[in-house]
Amino acid sequence: MLAFPPARNSMDHDMIAVRPAPLVKTTVSASAAKYLRSEIIGGGIRAGDSLPEARIGELLGVSRVPVREALVILEREGLVTFDRRGTARVRTFTLEDVRELGVMRLVLEPMAARLAANRGDATALGEIARNLTNLKRARTLSDITGLDFEYHRLIMAAAGNSRLSASWENLASQLRVVMRLFHQAWERKTLAVRINTVKAHAALFDAISRGDGAGAESIAREQAEGWLVELGESGAFDSPVEARE
Template identity: 35%
Template sequence: MSEPGRVAPARRRGLADEVADRIRDAIFSGSYEPGSQLREVELSVALGVSRGPVREALHRLEREGLVRSEWHRGAMVTTLSSEDVTELDSLRAALEQLAVRLVIDHATDEDLTAIDKAVERMDRAADEHEMVRCDIDFHDAVYAAAGHRRLLEAWEAIRSQVHLFLLTRIGLNTDGYLACVPVEHRELAASLRARDREAALELFAVHRGQALDVLVKHHRSDVRSP
């Protein structure tokens, strides 16, 4: 019996975390595309766990924005609406502008080297899904270099949704993607190392805009379709 005033340990927390990690990785690797159903029974069998940790893991992924639940359809991988796309881009822009300014003003050589190394990993990406992971890793390094704890927490709150944003982008068009992304990020990293505020803000805005354009054009074509 637990002592008065003491909280009992959450016995299944570790297992639910692991299940959430496995499902998240499956989404990020393309095994479950946007709109795919995530059935508790199938997941519990595949992962060798009971339905309880799976249900808890899906709730966690729903809080991250990766999963949505509907009473008549159950859980499914989030499909970003045009409103989702616009809101994510505007919030990401606000956070990123602050991060770029802080990096230029305060980042150490060690911070900038970590950003450069994230770019170098892009040259070894085997496919588009791995490149998206490298893209997210690059931005992780930028936010870490900003040295602003609450800004980093704000990024982490939307990180999975931005990853989904980029997955949606490669699901629509991959022409030249593997070749162009490392080049773009080398330019971003170089602007940070040069501590050129205006050039860096402009390059980061252009970089965001390229992915946004792909998604916006897709949604516009859906609206025009009969």
């Protein structure tokens, strides 16, 4: 006796048709998170500022639910904190926070530099070279900060290790905030910041492009250690920033 599969009725088809609907909600949350992330990283919303869901929802034209979900996303990224009452605020980075980020850079970036040098991917090296060219032409601290961050991301990608890159990306939003605050501390020395950044990046790129894995790893480690020292000397993280309600 032949067994036939049960016939699919119109209800099954209708159910399949509506399944993508929840994605709209997710997209709204992701869009809200993208907006808030950009504002926090760029300094439009400052450390310690409160993030009222109703006000943000009104600004973005959405309900409080996707805003709440967006804030949870940013909490996971380390940009937002919630107090006991559930009030969200932009995270204030302390010197200890920065030191912890520096330790993670020491763990991840030297290994990425070695792998990138050993791998020698021509396309990846070309992207890093273009980044250096753009950095040499940069005139504002905002441009320098953006290119500085992009440079490190490109090296992580050039390593060709998805898990290593994923570990670094988990810290990316926090690193961008810290880099901005660090560069802003030297705002009157924009030219010096650019010259020093170009010099450091060029030295590391030279080792990577020559395929010197050990040398690239050593330079990346030295630079990450130096970054920690400079962050402490900058005074950018000595005291909390006054919050705005």
